[in-house]
Amino acid sequence: MNGFVANIQRFCIHDGPGIRTTVFFQGCPLNCWWCHNVEFIPIDGQTTREYSVDSLLEEILKDRVFFETSEGGVTFSGGEPLTQPHFLNKVLKACRKRNIHTAIDTSGYAQRNIMLEIASQANLLLFDLKLFSDKDHIKYTGVSNKIILDNLIQLDEQNYPMRIRIPLIPGISDQVENIQGIIELIQSLKNTHPVDILPYHQMAEEKYKRLEIPYKIKGARQKKHELQKVRNMFKKHNITVNI
């Protein structure tokens, strides 16, 4: 069984603990207006490479010394890594056998049984929460958030280690009603999960231009005080956030 990988990035420090190798899977069922990895969305990406479980593991193992010295590991991102669940599952099992820490960076959009099976094999989930309103979620990502919120609740119920990540998009996900909805959801969970806010940066704008794809939020900029406002909302509810 082979998997389709768009890119492998080494020495990453924002995708989980320690120094990490991030493997970007090709394919994503969402189509977020702000996607920084827009070329990873189609399942048949032009720069995609096909790997067997062993050949991908070989790439990951090249960085083993950095994982060991920094308590790092490998993060599977994308695209959406759960679009290739069988391959991902096999790679996770192979990493587990070799004591390599694994994290899954996911939109949460996957069938529940697949999500739970993958969660049971990984060490950590980096679970993205974008928009609380289903109507907005459909508008800005192309899919409903019902399955995502349901997965989050199930994962929490079953005590899987998670970090919740909120991409803060100006005029979209940084709105007061959205943040308030997300705070209420986080507060309703059984466990306390660290919350990471991912500030917006406009680097993707150039990429869209190069790829000749219209960038729907062209010109959007994040003001410092907006970021601060969001941080304060979490603080008011005694939720510590990392930015």
Ligand code: SF4
């Ligand atoms: S979930 Fe992530 S990879 Fe998929 S479209 Fe949205 S931002 Fe891009």
